[in-house]
Structures are given as structure tokens and as C-alpha cells.
Amino acid sequence: MNLPASSIPISSGGHARERRRLAPLLLCAPLLLLLLALLVWPLTHLLWQSLLPTDAPDSGITLRNYLEIFSVPRYRHALVWSLELSLAVAAGSTLICLAPAWLFTRCQFRGKRLMRGILTLPMTFAGMIVGFLMVILLGRSGFIPQVLERLTGQPLLSGISYQFPGLILAYLYFEIPRATLTLESALRKLDGRLEQAARSLGATRWQTFSLVILPTICPALISAFAVTFSVSLGSFGVLLVLSIRRFTLLPLEIFTQYIAPPTDQGLAAAMSLTLLTVAFGAGFGLRRFARSREVANA
Amino acid sequence: MNILVEADGLHKRYGKVVAVQNFSHRFAPGKITAILGPSGSGKSTTLAMISGLAEPDRGCIRLDGTDITRLPAERRDFGLVFQNYSLFPHLNVLENVEFGLRVRGVRKAERRSRAFASLERVHISHLAGRRIHQISGGEQQRVALARALVFNPRVLLLDEPLSALDAKLREILRNELGRLLRELSITAIYVTHDQVEAMSLAYEMIIMHGGRIEQSGTPLEVYTRPATPFVATFLGSANLLEGECLVVNGETRLRLPFGELPAPMGAQTGPCRVMVRPEDIVIAADGDGQLHGEVTSSVFLGSQARLTVSAGGCSLAVDASNEAIPTPGAAVSLRVREAKLCIMPKGE
Numbered sequence: 001m002n003l004p005a006s007s008i009p010i011s012s013g014g015h016a017r018e019r020r021r022l023a024p025l026l027l028c029a030p031l032l033l034l035l036l037a038l039l040v041w042p043l044t045h046l047l048w049q050s051l052l053p054t055d056a057p058d059s060g061i062t063l064r065n066y067l068e069i070f071s072v073p074r075y076r077h078a079l080v081w082s083l084e085l086s087l088a089v090a091a092g093s094t095l096i097c098l099a100p101a102w103l104f105t106r107c108q109f110r111g112k113r114l115m116r117g118i119l120t121l122p123m124t125f126a127g128m129i130v131g132f133l134m135v136i137l138l139g140r141s142g143f144i145p146q147v148l149e150r151l152t153g154q155p156l157l158s159g160i161s162y163q164f165p166g167l168i169l170a171y172l173y174f175e176i177p178r179a180t181l182t183l184e185s186a187l188r189k190l191d192g193r194l195e196q197a198a199r200s201l202g203a204t205r206w207q208t209f210s211l212v213i214l215p216t217i218c219p220a221l222i223s224a225f226a227v228t229f230s231v232s233l234g235s236f237g238v239l240l241v242l243s244i245r246r247f248t249l250l251p252l253e254i255f256t257q258y259i260a261p262p263t264d265q266g267l268a269a270a271m272s273l274t275l276l277t278v279a280f281g282a283g284f285g286l287r288r289f290a291r292s293r294e295v296a297n298a
Numbered sequence: 299m300n301i302l303v304e305a306d307g308l309h310k311r312y313g314k315v316v317a318v319q320n321f322s323h324r325f326a327p328g329k330i331t332a333i334l335g336p337s338g339s340g341k342s343t344t345l346a347m348i349s350g351l352a353e354p355d356r357g358c359i360r361l362d363g364t365d366i367t368r369l370p371a372e373r374r375d376f377g378l379v380f381q382n383y384s385l386f387p388h389l390n391v392l393e394n395v396e397f398g399l400r401v402r403g404v405r406k407a408e409r410r411s412r413a414f415a416s417l418e419r420v421h422i423s424h425l426a427g428r429r430i431h432q433i434s435g436g437e438q439q440r441v442a443l444a445r446a447l448v449f450n451p452r453v454l455l456l457d458e459p460l461s462a463l464d465a466k467l468r469e470i471l472r473n474e475l476g477r478l479l480r481e482l483s484i485t486a487i488y489v490t491h492d493q494v495e496a497m498s499l500a501y502e503m504i505i506m507h508g509g510r511i512e513q514s515g516t517p518l519e520v521y522t523r524p525a526t527p528f529v530a531t532f533l534g535s536a537n538l539l540e541g542e543c544l545v546v547n548g549e550t551r552l553r554l555p556f557g558e559l560p561a562p563m564g565a566q567t568g569p570c571r572v573m574v575r576p577e578d579i580v581i582a583a584d585g586d587g588q589l590h591g592e593v594t595s596s597v598f599l600g601s602q603a604r605l606t607v608s609a610g611g612c613s614l615a616v617d618a619s620n621e622a623i624p625t626p627g628a629a630v631s632l633r634v635r636e637a638k639l640c641i642m643p644k645g646e
Contacts, residue, residue, distance in 0.1 A: 039385035052619075129450065157389065191384065193380055193382065193383055193384040194386060196351050196371075196378075196380070196395070197349075197378070197380060197384035197385075197386070198386075198401075199370070199371045200349055200350075200351065200371050200372075200376065200377075200446075201372075201377075201378075201397050201398040201401065201445065201446075201449070201453075202372050202375070202398055202401045202402055202449065203372055203397070203401040204372055206403070207401045211400070211401070212386055212395070214387075215388040216386075216387065216388055218388075245342045
């Protein structure tokens with residue numbers, strides 16, 4: 001007997017299964033709606049804005065704003081410096097934080113909790129506070145330059161907080177907690193018996209580290225690098241305090257183009273989307289690579 | 299390689315817990331010695347100290363007479379097979395096996411050929427290119443063994459290498475492992491909590507309990523003549539009975555709760571504890587056994603049945619042939635194989 005599909009009764013078990021399947025979606029619905037509202041519409045608006053020339057919005061769609069980022073030296077430098085700074089900070093924080101993360105997961109020592117607290121403290125600071133701390137420490141009349149001047153008679157490191165190395169230092173301070181926590185969580189999962197196995201096979205401590213530990217934690221290193229790179233690229237608070245007109249980064253240029261007259265909101269939108277694309281692309285690509293390494297190591 | 303390993307008074311404490319105390323033993327050169335004991339008995343800590351992965355608080359370890367107590371693990375040239383194999387997940391099978399040669403600076407071509415030979419020895423050379431997560435538990439165990447043997451270690455240490463495998467595979471690999479180690483004539487120390495594994499593989503056994511050696515000897519010695527009630531009950535099943543050796547009419551007799559038996563040779567007079575294995579109590583078909591009792595339970599075990607018999611005020615475990623298994627409530631007549639009685643001092 002052939003029954004039309006609509007006449008086939010659905011059991012109460014089927015209904016229950018359907019409800020169970022939909023439940024997570026319904027629970028997440030408010031968050032999804034909020035994300036859609038805050039992400040999709042503003043991004044679409046931003047994209048539209050970036051494709052319109054600010055001085056002649058009725059002249060139609062153009063890529064002029066994007067071309068301007070790469071053709072005008074100031075903007076191009078801002079993009080390159082942003083990338084350089086983020087790469088340096090990501091690489092630096094990942095490498096620097098490997099040792100404390102290792103210490104926190106593998107060693108028991110007095111003051112461990114205090115040390116961990118101090119190291120993760122910058123995460124609770126706003127970027128501007130970190131900027132002010134750097135000025136107090138390494139500004140033109142900062143504590144360290146003053147001490148060095150008294151000791152050597154030379155104004156050593158004076159105002160370095162406003163230069164590229166100073167910015168790197170401030171960003172590093174800001175990113176250290178993120179890198180430490182990411183690495184610490186990965187190192188906790190590392191099987192300590194692998195080190196024992198390597199040593200029992202004749203590997204020295206260095207060989208154990210370079211041939212076993214490092215390749216095993218490679219995905220965690222990539223993840224820490226990806227997180228710190230993306231966050232550094234978009235970070236603004238530190239920059240607002242420490243950057244000067246002579247030296248600028250893309251987030252500051254976006255702020256300037258939006259706020260400071262003469263404003264160019266089309267250009268600011270193009271810069272925002274460029275920054276977003278680079279941060280998202282790098283983060284996505286690196287995390288994908290890290291996952292592929294994790295599968296290989298599984 | 300007939301290397302002599304000696305442990306002398308090893309002692310190890312973790313915080314307030316004493317893991318191993320006063321462990322002394324000369325391991326038979328070129329033979330397999332099994333260290334057997336329940337969880338927490340100190341057997342793995344002992345192996346860790348011998349391997350160099352843990353440093354003893356006291357005592358010393360000698361290798362052919364040379365003190366190696368403070369020599370780091372990487373310089374001992376010992377092969378070590380771990381319970382969970384600890385294969386390197388980022389390397390494939392061949393690279394894992396090569397590792398010991400790589401860190402010794404052996405040229406690539408040579409280490410490839412030696413690693414292949416080692417894989418062939420454990421019959422898995424066809425898996426050389428596989429990733430670790432692509433091979434089964436049994437295959438991983440073979441890789442771990444090939445990796446530990448590839449650099450011709452002076453001593454091979456195995457920490458419960460078969461415990462993660464299912465029973466059938468464990469039996470197959472146990473036989474292969476025994477054959478391989480006997481062929482190599484390597485001094486091997488094998489830690490396990492599985493008495494069958496220990497008895498079938500080992501030339502000599504060390505039974506540990508509470509961080510101490512309870513008894514050592516050949517599997518036959520330890521099984522048939524356990525020194526303590528712990529050893530008697532840990533190795534298989536045992537009936538432990540209170541008894542007394544006394545001289546009656548010039549003959550030494552053993553008085554047990556269910557009657558008197560001639561005492562084994564060399565028995566000292568006085569109160570004692572007597573051990574008799576379930577397989578050494580047989581059902582007398584003609585009813586003329588030394589004691590009579592009633593079956594209280596019967597468990598079919600395949601090749602035989604384990605009975606619990608209430609006799610003379612005690613409960614005895616008795617093995618019966620599976621051809622005619624008495625049912626609970628049945629009256630049985632039992633005969634004890636007197637030669638198999640094992641007498642322990644009462645104080646133990």
C-alpha cells in the first residue's frame with residue numbers, strides 16, 4: 001500500500017528527537033541574533049562605505065579607498081608597521097612565555113601563584129593604562145632614563161616608549177598573559193612520559209626539547225602566535241598614548257580618519273576592512289595549520 | 299648480553315609516602331626477572347630507579363660492578379618499554395624506532411637499515427611509514443619494543459608493557475616477547491601485576507608488597523613454597539589454615555582444623571600456618587578421603603570448576619574436574635596432597 005508522505009504518522013519519539021535536535025539552536029538563538037546585529041549589518045555597512053568615495057558618494061562604486069591605502073606612503077607605512085609590530089610582538093611573546101608556561105606546568109616552587117598572578121595581571125589592564133605605565137617607565141623623563149642619566153650622564157633610552165622598540169615592549173607586556181595562558185593550557189596536555197621515553201632512549205635534555213617537546217607543542221605555539229598577532233594588530237589603547245604623528249599604525253589612522261577633521265570615512269572603512277581581513281586571514285590560516293599539526297601529532 | 303645488574307638497599311620516598319624500602323637484588327644476567335606486585339607495591343618506582351628516571355634517596359645500583367646510581371638515564375644505555383608505549387606522536391613508526399640511533403649520531407642510511415631490521419624482528423616492517431595513531435595497540439607495543447631494542451641496550455626494562463591490551467592479544471604477544479628475549483639473551487627486568495605473565499616469562503620473580511621485597515625465586519619456588527601469606531594469596535588462590543606441628547609417637551604430625559596429616563619434611567614443631575592450593579585438594583571418588591564436607595558453592599571456570607567446601611569448621615577452595623562437578627549441597631570426600639602442603643611460621 002502506498003501512502004502519501006503526509007499521511008505517515010510521526011511517532012512521539014520522533015517529535016522528542018526533533019525537539020532535542022533543535023534545543024541547542026534555540027538556546028543559542030539570542031546570541032546568534034545579537035552577533036548578526038552587531039556583525040553582519042555593521043560589516044555590510046562598512047563594506048558599502050569603503051566602496052564609495054567620500055568626496056563624491058553619488059559617483060558610484062570604486063576601489064579608490066583601498067588603492068589609496070597602498071599608494072599613499074603614510075597609510076602604506078602604517079599598514080607595514082602594524083604588520084611588523086604585530087609579527088614582532090607575536091613572535092616575542094610566544095618565545096618569552098614558553099619558559100614561564102613550562103615552569104607553571106612542570107615545577108612546584110614557593111611563590112608560584114604570586115608569580116603567575118603578576119604575569120597575568122596585564123590582561124586586566126586597559127591598553128591606555130599600559131601606555132601610561134610605559135610613559136612613566138620609559139617616557140622622556142621616565143624612571144629608567146632618569147636612573148641611566150644619573151649613572152652615565154647620558155640621556156639613555158629617553159623617550160623610547162614613543163619609538164618602535166618602546167611600542168613593541170608595551171605590546172609585549174600586554175600580550176604576555178594571553179601567550180602564557182595559551183601555552184600553559186597546551187603544556188598541561190603534554191604527556192610527561194614522552195620526555196622520559198626520549199631520555200631513556202639516550203636523548204640529552206636539549207635533544208629531548210628540540211626533537212620531542214618542541215614538535216609536540218608546535219600547534220600550541222602556532223595558536224599562541226595567532227592569538228597575539230591578531231590582538232596586537234587591532235590593539236588601539238596602548239597606541240593612542242604612545243604613538244606620535246611621525247610614527248603611526250593602522251588602527252590609529254582609522255581613528256584619525258573617522259574623528260579628526262578633515263575626516264574621510266570611506267578611507268577609514270577601507271582601512272578597517274583591510275585590517276580585519278589581515279587579522280582574520282592570519283588567525284584563520286595559522287589556526288588551520290595548527291589543527292593540521294595536531295591531527296598529525298594525534 | 300650477560301650484564302649483571304645489582305640493586306643494593308634502594309630506598310625512595312615521595313613526600314610522606316615510602317614507595318620503596320631496602321630493595322636489594324642481583325638480577326640474573328641474560329635472563330628475564332619479573333617484578334610482580336599489586337598497585338602501589340613500589341615495583342614501577344624500583345624500575346624507574348634502575349632506569350635512572352628516578353633517583354634513589356638511599357642505596358646504589360651497580361652495572362657489572364660499576365656504580366651507576368647517579369648516572370642519568372640517557373647515559374645508561376638501557377632500553378625502556380613503557381606501559382602506554384610513549385611513542386612520539388609527531389614521528390612515524392620508522393622515525394620512532396630510529397630515534398635512539400638518531401640521538402647517538404648514527405648516519406641516516408645506517409639508522410634506516412637498523413631500524414628496519416628491528417621492525418622486522420617484531421614482524422611489523424610493513425608499517426614503517428604509518429603514523430602512530432594509524433596503528434593498533436598491539437602494533438604500538440611492537441614499535442615500542444623495536445625502538446627499545448634498536449640500539450642494542452645493555453639491559454631491557456619493561457614496565458607493564460602488555461597491560462593495555464586485550465586478553466587474547468596479550469597472550470600472543472607474551473609468547474612472542476618471551477621467545478624474542480630468550481633469543482637475545484638480554485638481561486631484562488619486567489614489571490607486571492599479572493602473575494600469569496610473570497610466571498610464563500620470567501626466569502626469576504620478585505614479589506613486592508608495601509615497597510618491600512616479600513620473596514624472590516624461580517616461579518616454581520615462589521608458587522609452591524610461598525614465604526608469606528601475602529605471596530601465597532597474591533600468586534593464585536590459596537587455602538590458609540591455622541595448624542600445629544607436633545610429635546606423636548616419634549612421628550612429626552600436622553594438626554589441622556579438620557584432622558591430622560603427616561607433616562612435610564623439615565617442619566618445626568609448634569603453631570604454624572599452612573598453605574594448600576585448591577588444585578592440591580582432590581575429590582576422592584571412592585569416599586575414603588582424609589576429610590568430609592559439603593559443597594557450598596560451585597563456579598564453572600571452563601577447564602575446571604572451583605568449589606567451596608565446608609569441612610571441619612573451615613571453608614576450603616577446591617578445584618574439581620569439569621567432567622563431574624558436584625552441585626551445592628553435595629557431600630564430598632577430600633584428599634590433600636600432603637607433599638604440596640606449605641608451612642609458614644605463625645608470626646608471618
